[in-house]
Amino acid sequence: MFVDSVSFTVSSGKGGQGCASFRREKFVVKGGPDGGDGGKGGDVYFLVDNNTDTLSSLKGRSVIKADNGRQGEGRTKTGKSAQPLIIVVPPGTQIIDDETGDILLDLLEEGQKELFLEGGKGGLGNVHFKNSRNQRPTYFQPGLPGQSRKIRLELKLIADVGLVGYPNVGKSTLISTTSNAAPEIANYEFTTLTPKLGVVEVGDYNSFVMADIPGIIDGASDGKGLGLEFLKHIERTKTLLFMIDIANYRTTIDQYNVLKEELKKFSTELSGRNYAIALTKTDAYYGEDVEADIKSFIKEIGLELSDSNEYGFDKSLPYYVQDLTYSRFDESKPFFVLPVSSVTHLNTNSIRFALYELIGQTKK
Structure with missing residues (x-):
């Protein structure tokens, strides 16, 4: 079960109390205090583990507490210190004060x-309190209390590419086709209820992580649909792939404008990330001329058709890709606008190489 938010109170352990003890041995005329110190209470650590991808192990717990230190003993024996409490979390986890929001x-x-x-x-x-005026101290110190804090853990997935689009535009199908992920796929909206990660192989030695985010609708940044709950998961993605369904009853330009607007409302920084556009479901297109619609969309967003084919794009349909041969990457424009079909595998192989190039441009 995917869980990306949990709240609980966490406490470190209390220190063990000291000991009041006196040395008594056969044939020893003079004894004296020999009470040992208490052990230290357990510390609380957070540890990041790549093998963990959810906070489900912490769900339902209201209090998580480290063990207390043991009491000191006679013969100046120090009590055993408690083992530290290590809370394992996936990468991308934020620890937030539940009261202040910091x-x-x-x-x-x-x-x-x-x-x-x-x-x-x-x-x-009590061995520490012996002096010339008090040869037989009977008192000792109690251990200091541990610390306690009410916190909230928020998981924001870390990925190289985040898929952004309306529900049922083919995000899950694309990630299942290009990566090792196996999300649920069905012909209805909001099939994906939780984010999915997949590793996309590019050649023998290179790869990147792709995140399938639940569908974003008009008003997602205001809490409509599932958008507000999961928009946070693309905050950490380096690049975005806008998935626009060319066979949808919504026009391609309308889908594009809504997605851009919802991202901007949610986070200005997020809306400025490098991005590319995939025009999906070309196999299901029911209009008169898919080629003309693609050309029209590319023109509407202020771009021109391309002839470059260094990524092996299928030339049966028009596309746009930035030519970086003699110029720098233009972050204000999409890196490419590419028609794809996960069913017929149109451009599903070459899009991996183009996205890998886009990630490389982001790192520069």
Whole structure:
């Protein structure tokens, strides 16, 4: 089960109390205090693990607490310190103060381990309080209490390419065709209820991560549909692939404008990310002239048709791709506008190489 938000109270362990003890041994005339110190309470750490992709293991828990330190013992024996509590989370997890909304930690890198709450210090035993005026102290220190905090964990998936589009435009089909992901595919809207990640292989040694995000509709940034709940998952994606259904009753330009507007409302930074456009379901087109519609859309967004074919695009339908031979990448324009069909595999192979090139431009 995919869970991307959980709330609970987390507490570090209390320190163990010191010990009041006195040395008594056979044939030893003078004894004295020998109470040991208490052990330290358990610390709380967060650890990022790439093998974890959900917060489901933390769902339903209201309190997570580290163990307390053990009490000190006689013969100046220190109590055992508690083991640290390590909470394993997937990369992209934010630790947020549930009361103020402040972001306390942003966990991104595999193996990243952050101390969140420190355990209480153990109390001193009575051996520390012996002096010339008090040879027989009977008191000791209690352990210091641990720390406690009410937090919320928010998971924002990390991917190289995020698929953005209306429901049922072919996002799940494309990611299943080009990657190792196996999302549910059906002919109705909102088939995808949770984000899916897939690794797309490009040649023998290169790959990138693609994220299938649940459909965005008009008004998603205001909470309509599932958009508001899952728009956060494309915040961390380096590049966006706009999926526009050319066989939909909505016009291609209307779909494009709504997607751009919803992204801008949700995050100005997100709306400025590098992007490309895939015109999907060309096999299901029911209009009079699919070629003319594609040309019209490319012209409407201020672009011109291309002849470049370095990525192996199928030339049976028109397309646009930025020519980087003699010029720099223009971030204000889509890297490509490409007709695709996951059913007939039109351009599904070559789009992998074009997206990999787009990711490379983003890193520069």
